[in-house]
Amino acid sequence: MSDHQQQNGHEDYHGHPNYFVIWAVLVVILGISLGLGYLGNHTLAVTLIFALAFVKAFLVLANFMHLRWEPKAVTAIIIFSMIVLGYVFLGVYPDIVPIERIIAQ
Amino acid sequence: MSSVATNQKVEFGRVPLGRIAMWWVIASEVVIFGGLITCYLLYRIRYPEWGHEAAHTNTWLGALNTFVLLTSSFTIVLAHAASTKGELKKVWLYSLCTILGGFIFLGVKAVEYTTEIHHGFTITKSVFWSFYYVMTGLHASHVIAGMTAIFVVALKARKGEHLHRVEMAGLYWHFVDVVWIFLFPLLYIAK
Numbered sequence: 001m002s003d004h005q006q007q008n009g010h011e012d013y014h015g016h017p018n019y020f021v022i023w024a025v026l027v028v029i030l031g032i033s034l035g036l037g038y039l040g041n042h043t044l045a046v047t048l049i050f051a052l053a054f055v056k057a058f059l060v061l062a063n064f065m066h067l068r069w070e071p072k073a074v075t076a077i078i079i080f081s082m083i084v085l086g087y088v089f090l091g092v093y094p095d096i097v098p099i100e101r102i103i104a105q
Numbered sequence: 106m107s108s109v110a111t112n113q114k115v116e117f118g119r120v121p122l123g124r125i126a127m128w129w130v131i132a133s134e135v136v137i138f139g140g141l142i143t144c145y146l147l148y149r150i151r152y153p154e155w156g157h158e159a160a161h162t163n164t165w166l167g168a169l170n171t172f173v174l175l176t177s178s179f180t181i182v183l184a185h186a187a188s189t190k191g192e193l194k195k196v197w198l199y200s201l202c203t204i205l206g207g208f209i210f211l212g213v214k215a216v217e218y219t220t221e222i223h224h225g226f227t228i229t230k231s232v233f234w235s236f237y238y239v240m241t242g243l244h245a246s247h248v249i250a251g252m253t254a255i256f257v258v259a260l261k262a263r264k265g266e267h268l269h270r271v272e273m274a275g276l277y278w279h280f281v282d283v284v285w286i287f288l289f290p291l292l293y294i295a296k
Contacts, residue, residue, distance in 0.1 A: 016186050023179040027172065034168055037294055049290045056175075056286045064182045065279045071120060074128055081132035085139040089147075092140075096147040 014069030022063045029056050127276045138284050145236045158233040160296045167293035170213050177206025178282040181275040188271040193263050200259035207252040214245055244284055251278045
């Protein structure tokens, strides 16, 4: 680590991909999402739009937030939060979906 | 300063403490926004007729705001890249561009809120609009917090001080962007 890095406590161990290309891909995906809104099959359109939202989020997380260069333990922090979120889901599901529907399932 | 660009993951011990702390902040925010989004999704499944309410949100303004946030994420990551090279003027310029993006986002949101309220779609109109105002309002407050953090960090960074904080503020800003990436289809497209 250089003196400058030590002064700032900053070690830039990750790479810097071509951010412009990633931004351009994100904008193209946004355009496709808007176009899908005019698809005749509403269920298919919404499914594809949400799938593209996950792709956009992945691109931001992996490249802009440099998650693909971080150790697995950092990814584990986010996975941990998703597990907690799973408990939230289990907690609120019976309150929102009627109990008769749960029994019927 | 030379950056060590590698495709290999580093050991956990080499990750700066500030960055780990920021990831924990983001993890807690995931639960906050995720909890709201989970409840909203369950209600949408239970009440499909909410789609008629969602038809009153302005998709094009929502798309414009998505574009603005994606672009501001691009500029803040450029500020971070510039900080690693010690290019202080670029750090300042890109940080200001990001803050400008935040102002544009809030301006567009203000126009949306005004139009919706004038048409009678207030927070008390229905549960859909309660979710709409709570989720977008909470998100907007995070945008304001992010803009403030970036401005404070940029003031120091342009003097060459605490350059590593540019990345921390950037991580927070990207998270705000990721939240909007999910709010946009939930509130504006799924009708």
